[in-house]
Amino acid sequence: MSCCAPGTEAVLDDVMSSEELWLASRDLGNGSRTLELGVPAAYCGACITKIESALRQRPEVEKARLNLSTNRVSITFRDEVDGRRSDPAAFVSTIAGQGYQAHLFQDMAEANDALRNKLLIAVAVAGFAATNIMLLSVSVWSGADAATRDLFHWISAMIAAPALVFSGRFFFASAWNALRHGHTNMDVPISLAVLLSYFVSLWETIHSGEHAWFDATTSLLFFLLIGRTLDHLMRDRARSAVLGLARLSPRGATVIGVDGARDYRPIDDIRPGDRLMVAAGERLAVDAVVVSGESDIDWSIVNGESRPMPALPGDRLLAGTLNLTGSLTVEAGAEAKKSFLAEVITLMEAAEGGKARYRRIADRAAQL
Template sequence: MLSCCPVDYALNDITEMRQSKGLDWTGDLVADPSPWVTYDQEGMAQLDILVPEAYCAACIGAIEGNFKKLESVKYARLNLTRKRLTVRWDESLNSAKDMMVVLEWLGYHGQPFNRDQFDNLKTDSYQKKLLTSLGVAGFAASNVMLLSVSVWAGADDSTRNFFHWISALIAIPALAYCGQIFFKSAYNALRHGQLNMDVPISLAVILATYISISETIAGGAHAYFDASITLVFFLLAGRYLDLSMRQRARSAAEQLMSMSAIAATIILPNGERKSIKLVDIKLGDKIFVAIGEKIPVDGLIIDGKSDVDNAFLTGESIPDLFDIGDQIHAGGINLTGSLTIKVSATGEDTLLADIIRLMEEAERTDAKYIRLADRVAKLYAPAVHILAAITLLGWMIVGKDFNESLFIATSVLIITCPCALGLAVPAVQVVASGILLRLGILLKDGIALEKLADIDMVVFDKTGTLTLGQPKLINADEISDEAMRVAASLAVNSKHPLSQAIVKAAEGRGLKYSANGNVTEEIGQGLYDEKSQIKLGKRNYAAPESMSIKNDVQAEFYLSIQAQTPIRFAFEDGLRPDAKVTVEKFKKSGLEVVILSGDREAAVKNVADILQIKTHKSGLSPQDKLAFVQTKQAAGKKIFVIGDGSNDAPALIAAHVSMSPGSASDVSQLSADLIFQSQSLSAAYKVWQVAKFSRGLIKQNIGLAIAYNIIAVPIAIMGLATPFVAAIAMSTSSMIVTLNALRLRLKEGGLS
């Protein structure tokens, strides 16, 4: 039977596993899970383990079945949805580390589940409530409208009254349930002496329902249950679409927190190593970091040398070499050698924690932006209430009774109901989202379109944004097939990005090579074949005689074969295909273009010269990028930041609006307002064009909604429009706004 499981062995005991592997498991396991062990009422030990490689029912059988065969295990259950394995066992027979041994033996890599990191995850009940209300309102509106069609078609009095009662039985419970979202919002606003868009909506729905009930009881000709429930349905639809776009974004700060290690290995005074929680680490402790582990603390390297992936800090794909005496920061990934670190900062005092705090502060600042529609609503809502109140009192003064005056005032509320205004922005955003989706651009929050139309500066990251973030061999024509084959046989033994680029180049030529089994990797230097004494690596390692050659722009490796001139392999992180054209379009549109990068000055200047970008800064930390954005925006600039790395996240959040490629880190994508999936950078310019067109249509829609009110309100105030006519007029204005939003589709073909 085919499955995704690595194995499906029958196991009997821990000893059998150790003997079959021939390994000392207690020394080879990276993390000791004992700090995460809990105990039930019977004294059984319990451990929750995350198993990300479990994908199917066969995985459940393989894992649960083999755990249950162990004498010590009393309970083993794998939750496939959460990819979480829960094991309970008798600790007098086996240790927590033994449970990890079982999992590793079966071919699954697991890590202890830290419940503390997931305490803040809550279900969004408001969104569920909104969706449920939308479904109920849609069902009720469709049924009431069917009954209304029969009434409009000229049903006799008895049939009409009967249909009105059925409509009431459908609409009243639906309105009571679905309208809670508006009613509660309106009540809270009034309770605090405020007015919002939900106040006139609630009044219109309640009064229209009241008049409809009165008309139904009295056997009147007109009831407006259809207008009330349909209004609620459309408003809920707009609100749900708006909320859905917002919910696509998750807190980038929370995602960045996942870069933190969950445990650390401390070196005790007697030389023993012990796995402890991060909260138990103290300043001055010595921490051992094995190959493949995350750096858990900030500190000084006192032993060892290794390449470390610091992309979260620098944004660069090529790892940095760290040696004794170097300062290192939490969050990086140790790649090639073990390290011993003397702790200088832990937890909330690390650089990673500082970056997270900067992001959270930037998120709070971003939330202060007020939408265009909300600014209009601040003036619109009180104006509607004043008009309705004046209408009610005015007609009572001139002699009409309360019910007739209320009837006319309700018509004013319905005809001025902010449905068209409420749809002015969402209608355009929905059409724009569809266009962007076809262009391979994900709009995470509709507010980004409003912001994007205002920008006057575009800031690009270099690596992975202007470039593809993938080193490529650029002098392959100068390298013979034999040299390429030899280099590939060494390079295939390394995970270094430049080594992988050599392997790809060899495969691209169709060359056949086999992995050289005599190769050892010199940490931070290169690869060495002890048998033939061939070296592949950095210039000072493989070709020290070439040190006089100056090269600050390109990354490079040298292949050194005895009695031969060293062969240079030059690499370049190629520009995205249309990066130059996109930059030129932004500049011709009057926008200032800037490069902010964590890379070397020479590499950044080289890209800036090619793209003819005058302002460029290199060697920047996440704090430096954030400071640049904040300083410029404090001076009045509205900045569009485009970046792909975790180091760009604070600047992405702080920017007026931001964008990331689909190849970006999770943190970067979560921080950005928009994501483009293609390799083409033209998406950045196209989304700006869509934003400009959308801003124009939004303003037109708001203008249409206001113009409609200027014409319709006097008619309603004069008592010339019944609630039925008012509902028709209100629906018509909503249709006009929606159709105008669809004009955005006509602009799609003109995007460049």
């Protein structure tokens, strides 16, 4: 249940044009393209259903899939519909219509660290308030006289109020955003429960009532924040596994031309049949076959074996493996997006986005 925190992406609403979005998309062939957008405010099953359903209703969209671990929605769409080129900016507007900002996905590590720190501080504040109010409540439960009881209730109210505003802002902001767009999410009942318990307790305190529930209010907030913080940390760990694999892929490679000239190209510009030079200490950018040279290759990313294996002309090497000793000339066998490393990353993201039976039940309940 990671909270609605903006990432370090470029906001599309005012900055990114349709042409820039089109260039950010990737051609899949057969008249289809795919575009990935960051949706940092998505955090629950209801968010997935709303965003995916809204996108799939568009005639040009073939498939839409939201991954909560990476907070990214992957949209597969047709180049043209009825002879007109598809406008990727319409996807941003569709997502915005559901109450979520869409961004071009970039590195979110710094934003995640900032959100984690904010959540931890909020947990500490709520825990401090809950502990101190509970101490005052024990005295009330033990049979304090009316004057002492009223005094302790007022002190509890003053402790709970700033804790409620500071630590509960994650739930309140999300609930208000959902209601503003005409639907609910799981933070709406949470916010109602916390606010109602506080104001009912305050009403009882003003009228010298015997019972108040400030301890329950702050304790509920404390435990809910613990759950949200743990969920954020687990998602961050899952996201780090994917990003760790992605970092193993080089940004480019040295291509050997027909005339022997060497040209460093970005990884997306490497095509099957290109001859690449792989120096000692470099990782392979794409799946390839050794043309000349001999070396030792670290295959630990593939099979977990730390012992290097020899590479000879004719041997097939996979993207992400590490060249250890000698220089090699290899021939690219596939594009980067179809390499072994890209397939592993895709499978990991698909596994994170998969839904178990009980999670599907919870998602349906969240939509009610």
